[in-house]
Each structure stands twice: as C-alpha cells, then as structure tokens.
Amino acid sequence: MSANDTQRLIAAWTDGSISREDFAALEKILRNDGHARSLLRREANLEVLLREGASMDAQLGAWHENSASAPPRSIRRRQSLLWAMAAALALLLCLASFFWGGHRESQKNKLVQQPTEETNTGCAILTRTVNAAWEGGDTAKRNGDTLRAGPLHLKSGLAQIEFFSGATLLLEGDAELEIVSALEAVCHHGKARVRVPPPAHGFKLEIPGMKLVDLGTEFGLEVDRQKQSAEVQVFEGEVEAHPEGGAQVNLKKGEGLQSQNHALTRLASVTPEDFAGAEKLDSLNAAHTRTRHAAWFDWTERMRHDPRLLAFFPFQPQNEWDRFARNAALPEDPLKNGGIVGATWAQGRWPMKNALEFKRPGDRVRLRIPGKYNALTFAGWVRVDGLDRKYNALLLTDRYDSGAPHWQIYEDGRLMFSISYPDPTQPENQKAKRNQIYFSPVVFNRSETGRWHHIAVTYDSQSGEATQYLDGKEVSREVSLFHAPGREIIYGDCELGNWGMPTEKHKFPIRNFNGRMDEFAIFRAALSPQEIKRMWEAGNPE
C-alpha cells in the first residue's frame, strides 16, 4: 500500500465514509505500521481543531449570504462547550447529589454519617410557592422539595422551580409542566416565566407546536390547551424557536411567536407585565408571610394561658444580646426563664421571627423545672442542620436519674425519647436501671436539612405510652416493656440543645444540637393528637 492509500483510508475513516473492505485494509495497515498510526492521531488532532474552530464562532453568514434557504443547524459551540460541561455536571447532580459527601471534613453537610450514602435524585428544586395547590392534594409539594423528572400539575397559585442547571421557571397555576432533565422541560398548559443564566444556556423548553432553545435570556410562555395555542415572548436576550415543520426562528428581545392550530404568527410586541415575575412572587410571598406570622402570634397569645404549660419559649428576644429564653407561659414565672449559653439569635420560620441557633459544642439553654409530674408533652419547631453526634440533644435533664426524661435525635435521624427507672428485680442495686427507650422511624434525612419541622412527644406515666409526632402527624406510638404504672417524671436542671452533666466516663458526652430552635413548649400533660396537629397548623411557616 502506498502512503497515498494510507492517507485516503484514514481520511475515509475520519469522515465516516469508509467501506467494510477498506476498513479491513486500514486495520491491516494500522496493525503493522507505526507511522500510519501516528498519521491517524494527527488526523484526529486536526479533526478536533477544525471542529473546535468551527464551534468557537459559527458565523455562517458569509457562506450563506446568497442562500435564502435555512442554514445548517447553527449550534453555538462557544456556549456549547460551557453547556456540555454544565450539562454533564447537571446530569451528575441529577444522578446522585451526594457522592462527595463521604469525603468532606465539614460537619455542615453531614446530616447523617452512614456507611451507605444517602442519595437524592432530582433535577430541580421547588424554591418558593405562594398559595400553591398541587394535583394530588395531601402529597402536596413543599418549598425546598427536590423535583424529579416527571409531570407537575399546579392547580392554582405561583411556584418557582429552580433547575439544577441554573434555569429558573416561575409557574402560574393552572399549569402542567413536565420536567425532563435539569436542562429540559415541557409545558403542556399554563403560563410561565423563564430565566436562564449563562451556565444554563441551551436550556430547552417544549411547548405544543415548537421547541425552544434558550440562548441566555428571560422569556415568557403561555399555552392554552382549549384554544390550542402556544406562544413565546422574549423579554431579554435571545431564544431559538424550532416550530414543528417550519424553519428555525431566532427571537430577540421584544419579539414573540405564536402557534395556533399549526399556524405560526410573529408577535410584534411583548407583554412582560402579563407574566408574574420574581417581584410579584416577592410581594405575594411577603403578604403570605405576614399573614402566617400574625396567625401564629395570635395563637401563642391564647396558648400562653393553657394551665397545662410548665414552660413555653417562643424565642422572642428583647434585643440582639438578650441572654434569656423568656418563659411566656402565664401566670408569669421568671424563675423558669432559660439562660442562653453560646447559642445566638438567628432568623426563625419567618423573616420577622427569631430563632436560637445552636452550632458549637458549648451552645445550650439552661433551664430549671421543679416538681413531679405524671405526664409530659414536649413540642417545638426545629431546623436540623446536621446530625453530627451519635445523640443530638433536644431536651435533656442534667442527670439521667430515675424518672428524668431525655429527648434527642439519634444519629440516623430517628427521634428518641427515653426515661429510666430502677430495676425492680435488683432492689439492692441502686445503680441498676431499666431504660425505657422509644424510637420513631427515621424522620430526618439530608433532604430535610435546613427545613423547619414541628416535632412533639407525649408520655403518660400511667399508660407508659410515648407518642412522637412530626409536622402534626403521629410517627410512633409505643408502650415500653419495662413500663410500670404510676412512676413520676422529674426534671430539675436541664437543657435545650445540649447535655450539661454527662455521667462520668460516658461514651457519648458531646450531644450538642446542630440547627435552630424556634419555639419550644413543655406541658405537664400528654396532649391529644388533635392538639398536636393544631399546634403544627398554627405555626406552619408555609
């Protein structure tokens, strides 16, 4: 074979036109001729450069000036390079958001340290909603939920969806959206405003009659199933529209395109004011927040009078450096004010509401609760930022003496209530104890990080039954095997968010809570499930 033949074969292989016979010949040459292999690599080098060069700025104009027909598909490769990277990473995020989790030093992201890593699959996050009603009622979506690929039906209200690629979509109900990936969605019905930052260039949106490829912009779209119409309006930047069976149209700022019964119409003007934007969401959100906060405040004013309250901490400081967690239960009993150590004031469930933030190993609220009781309820709003310890304190008595309750979150995300009494089979041994431990199922996992939850536990020393609740719903109800009726509950010195007096040589003395607390109530009675549910409803931030 001549050098010419080799070159011809390599060229044919490179451009994909090689025949089976020629391929066999090429293989033979490559197997035996190092120079031919080197030539192949140089051709590959050239290919990469040519393609890259073409990609850098596919200015097709000059070549097509005289041609009225559609240019070859113009793919903006300068962006495409970034886009491919973004797409690959977006895909990564979609596949498994937490594969790096195990290698981090930081405690912050480590909600649970488990041998098998928790995964969280999804393409987008539901970041904000206002009066949103979703198809499916009770399984409704909440702010912060990760959205997987699949259909979404927003019956009414507003919802902001942030794709992992960076694109943001503001949906107005009634709307039906289908998430395909972090870079792609289909709108079947309804109105939406889409904003695409540079890393998400190439975000694709399909509406009936056309596909839209975003080149970095803000645009609105409206799909009306009854009228069989779909339209796109560009408010900023540029959008590539690919109508079904029509030529590609590049829409610039102030331009729009409508498709109705397969007929296309260019829109001469756009009406951005018709599409709800971030500002509208902000103002609605602010109004909603004020309403929710006011409703909660009214409820606390009634709640303070509940005679069953031993202490009630709404966590409303008088100033930034207030070191008291004030007991709001009536009649006033300043002796039950808590002393804040370390923990700092931070934002609570609403911007106008404070919470106590516990971060460092020393952070805590000291309490003293005298007396003996027959039942209890602990209830509060918490935001768990991490489960750094084997036991993560909620409310712990200093001494784990007979009848002293402990409530904490176990490292795997289960609520854990416990109370111990002397072992009746060993009356001579003062130290022998029977530990009544009540676990809920796992209620906190990484997806719940940074989200406000209402948690509660009730315990009745007559029945020995402990019931735990998450967000107003019962998650566990149990009577301990070791239960004997009529034994009293005591507190004495105790702490929120930490454990003050670990027993000597205890294996797990450090139990500081990592997160925020916004409201904590201690009752002398076991509240009913209905009452717990009402507490959750009254304080629900959303």
Place this chain on the structure above:
Amino acid sequence: MDNPAPHEPPPEAYETFVRLFVAHEMRLRSFLRSLLQSWTDVDEVMQETSIVAWRKFSQFDPATSFMAWAAAIARFEALKCLRKHARERLVFSDDIFDMVADESLAEADALERHRAALKDCMEKLDPQQKQLLRVAYTPGVKFNELAAQSGRSVQALYKTIQRLRALLLECAERQLRKGAAT
C-alpha cells in the same frame, strides 16, 4: 449562618476539577477521536468521562498527571461505547485500539505541539478557506447539504476540504521540523 443547599458540590473541588478538565479537554478529545470513528461517540464518551472523572475525583492524586488519569477513564469509557456499538459500526480490533491509545498517551506532548502548529497554519489560510472549514465542521452540518447550498457538487466540496486538510497537515509537519531544527 447559612446552610449550603445539599446539592451544591464543595466549591474548591468543583473548581479544581472543572479547571483541570477544561484544560485537558482538547487532549482528551483528540485522544478519543483517534479511537472512535464518529463525533457522536466522542461527545458521548467525553460526557461519560467527565461524569466518571468527577465521581472519582477524590481518588485523583494531584501529584500525578491528570491527563494520564483521565485518559485511563476515557479509554475505558471508549471501549464500553465501542462494545455497545460493535454491531452497527466499524470498530477497531482490541490490539489496534490498545496500540493507538498507548502511543497516543506516550506522545501526548508531541500531539500538543502538533495542535499548536496546526493552529498557526490555520491562521495562514485565506478568509474564504477558513470560513469553508468552519462551516463544514460545524457540528450537525452534512457535506451533502452544504454542497447543495453552496452550489457545488458533493465531490468537489469533499475534494476541496481534503486538499485543505492535507495542506494543514503538511504545513504543521514543516513547522514542527523547523521548530526542531532551531
């Protein structure tokens, strides 16, 4: 104190990775292009490689060569891709695949110089020639469509492009020889 959203990658590792990957992207693409016949496959394997590389990035020892490390992943992904498409594509037999890949890594630096030389040579083309190559190699463009639009025969267009390619390769060789001589 803000709690970072759980889907955010650790920023330092992410940045390091993206920087390294982008810096080696051309080398990796060239490496893959010598092993895979179609751009579709190269793009697919590049994508897979970036995913796998990121996933395994904690195992990468910064004291070693990123190219060697990433190329090992790319090579494995390329093999997987070839196996998948073995029926509908003409696929190099394993011995050739291995030879080309090994040598490609061994002469990675020479290939880098070759690319630089090619770039210089491309600058020497006249604007029309440059434009033609740009259009012809834009992803998704088909030679026959392009020929139809430019009013040439496919054959003529193909020949023009081949001639330009040969010119560029020769020019690069000359340049490299000249560089070696000085």
